Amino acid sequence: MDAIYAVLEFLLPFEFIDYTFMKNALLAILLITPIFAILGTMIVNNKMAFFSDALGHSALTGIAIGMLLGISNINISMIIFAVVFALLLNFIKNKTTYGADTIISVFSSIAIALGLAILAQTGSFNKYSSYLVGDILSITPSEILYLFITFIAVILFWYFMFNKLNVISINKTLAKSRGINTKLIDNIFVILIAVIVMISIRWIGILLINSLLILPAAASRNVAKSMRSYHLLSVIFSVFSGITGLILSYYWNIPTGPMIVIISGIIYFVTFVIGKLGTGSNFLNWEKRDRSPFKKITKRRYRSYD
Amino acid sequence: MKEANACGLHCTKINNISVNISGQEILKNVSIHVHCGQLTVIIGRNGAGKSTLLKAILGEVEHTGNIVFTDMKDNKTKKIKIGFVPQKINVERHMPTTVYDLFASCISDIPVFLRKDKKLYKEIKEQLGLFGAEELIDKSIGELSGGELQRVLLAMATKPIPNLLILDEPVSGIDENGTREFYKILQDLKSKYDMSIILVSHDFELTKQYADKVILLDKEVIKEGTPEQVFNSLEFKCRFGQI
Numbered sequence: 001m002d003a004i005y006a007v008l009e010f011l012l013p014f015e016f017i018d019y020t021f022m023k024n025a026l027l028a029i030l031l032i033t034p035i036f037a038i039l040g041t042m043i044v045n046n047k048m049a050f051f052s053d054a055l056g057h058s059a060l061t062g063i064a065i066g067m068l069l070g071i072s073n074i075n076i077s078m079i080i081f082a083v084v085f086a087l088l089l090n091f092i093k094n095k096t097t098y099g100a101d102t103i104i105s106v107f108s109s110i111a112i113a114l115g116l117a118i119l120a121q122t123g124s125f126n127k128y129s130s131y132l133v134g135d136i137l138s139i140t141p142s143e144i145l146y147l148f149i150t151f152i153a154v155i156l157f158w159y160f161m162f163n164k165l166n167v168i169s170i171n172k173t174l175a176k177s178r179g180i181n182t183k184l185i186d187n188i189f190v191i192l193i194a195v196i197v198m199i200s201i202r203w204i205g206i207l208l209i210n211s212l213l214i215l216p217a218a219a220s221r222n223v224a225k226s227m228r229s230y231h232l233l234s235v236i237f238s239v240f241s242g243i244t245g246l247i248l249s250y251y252w253n254i255p256t257g258p259m260i261v262i263i264s265g266i267i268y269f270v271t272f273v274i275g276k277l278g279t280g281s282n283f284l285n286w287e288k289r290d291r292s293p294f295k296k297i298t299k300r301r302y303r304s305y306d
Numbered sequence: 307m308k309e310a311n312a313c314g315l316h317c318t319k320i321n322n323i324s325v326n327i328s329g330q331e332i333l334k335n336v337s338i339h340v341h342c343g344q345l346t347v348i349i350g351r352n353g354a355g356k357s358t359l360l361k362a363i364l365g366e367v368e369h370t371g372n373i374v375f376t377d378m379k380d381n382k383t384k385k386i387k388i389g390f391v392p393q394k395i396n397v398e399r400h401m402p403t404t405v406y407d408l409f410a411s412c413i414s415d416i417p418v419f420l421r422k423d424k425k426l427y428k429e430i431k432e433q434l435g436l437f438g439a440e441e442l443i444d445k446s447i448g449e450l451s452g453g454e455l456q457r458v459l460l461a462m463a464t465k466p467i468p469n470l471l472i473l474d475e476p477v478s479g480i481d482e483n484g485t486r487e488f489y490k491i492l493q494d495l496k497s498k499y500d501m502s503i504i505l506v507s508h509d510f511e512l513t514k515q516y517a518d519k520v521i522l523l524d525k526e527v528i529k530e531g532t533p534e535q536v537f538n539s540l541e542f543k544c545r546f547g548q549i
Binding site for chain 1: 360361364365366388389390392394395396397400401402403404406407408410411412414415416417418419420421422444446447459463472
């Protein structure tokens with residue numbers, strides 16, 4: 001860890017980086033934001049924004065049920081509950097022809113109410129109310145390690161399964177005809193979302209976690225023209241708003257989570273306007289045009305064949 | 307696409323397919339035999355279970371009964387390769403998915419979000435070229451017209467060449483010329499490549515002209531035979547009136 005700190009201090013010769021909590025927060029953001037960005041691309045494509053929102057809200061219920069059952073590690077009870085909740089929602093969503101958003105809303109409100117009721121009854125609501133907004137500045141190195149493990153898991157899943165996930169999202173029957181196990185992959189995807197949301201909820205907060213999943217991908221979708229630009233821009237927007245949000249929150253004395261979301265929000269509206277103007281989309285479409293502002297970044301990996 | 311010899315020696319038997327969804331009987335004992343080099347057209351009213359039958363064949367909905375693919379040369383049952391053209395796909399106008407992205411996702415494991423694979427790109431372009439859709443490769447799938455999308459989906463379904471090609475014809479979005487063109491392509495496919503084709507159709511005129519066999523479906527197989535036999539039958543007239 002000391003070696004990483006030294007590298008950070010060397011790379012960023014600024015005042016804020018002198019504090020260990022800022023270094024930890026920066027590392028956490030560098031891990032959280034890219035995974036949120038790439039998971040977000042599919043969440044937005046599949047119109048699952050409400051689904052991930054409901055999942056975030058179930059965090060308190062997980063804690064409450066864990067307390068009732070006497071599980072001392074709240075992380076574990078949160079994750080287990082979220083995974084079960086996610087699989088249940090997914091199952092019902094696939095079974096019913098009834099509007100999925102209504103079903104999700106029903107389950108999510110029951111889950112929140114149950115969580116709040118139990119926590120209030122046992123008198124521990126105040127202890128966990130910090131989960132609502134989150135506090136990234138209190139993250140510890142061992143927790144960064146958990147984030148790192150999840151980071152690797154998401155990258156691996158995305159690398160090996162993304163194509164299949166993409167076909168499923170376009171048309172399930174088409175995916176089935178290609179021999180893709182649609183149910184399995186769909187379930188792994190929602191489990192991953194559940195785990196990553198629960199692991200990061202203490203740092204981001206229940207109220208804001210969904211915006212971090214949705215905003216970068218939604219902003220990228222405003223201007224992106226292919227899966228490559230969609231992912232790249234989503235990651236750039238996410239990491240950029242994460243880092244700037246952290247730095248600005250330090251200097252302006254604003255909570256980090258909201259600051260990150262405000263910046264993502266601004267990016268969303270800027271890309272929205274650029275997308276609507278139309279000219280902007282060509283400007284960002286480096287696969288068709290040679291003179292691209294991203295030429296340097298894209299030169300190596302995103303080479304054009306046209 | 308390599309050309310295979312049309313031999314008429316492959317047959318696909320769809321045996322006794324029944325589907326129940328939450329207590330409701332959607333399909334009852336549907337059995338269909340298709341031979342290679344034949345176009346079998348399924349017709350039926352809305353809600354007759356046509357799309358469900360295709361989903362059952364592809365294993366998406368739970369069903370009883372089975373699908374057996376036999377090579378009659380050596381009388382062995384083999385694992386069947388099915389190509390599928392869906393009726394509609396999940397697209398929106400401004401979608402960051404290009405034709406390449408969709409096609410590559412279907413036929414390859416090279417993640418499409420990382421890079422365009424040069425070899426794959428060429429392969430896909432060639433395959434699209436067979437259906438006159440070469441220039442669409444970098445277009446967003448949300449910007450394709452109904453006819454263009456259908457050609458792209460058909461190009462995908464026939465790579466690799468399947469034993470059985472299943473198509474769910476779109477109800478709208480394609481003009482008359484486009485539909486005629488589509489039937490001609492199917493005609494070509496079935497004669498050139500040793501392919502059995504099952505098509506769910508809404509166009510009786512073209513069905514009459516191109517189908518080798520017609521199946522009238524309404525929860526079960528009501529009538530099957532040549533286009534003349536089915537279209538002149540009482541069962542057909544009961545459901546669709548005189549055409």
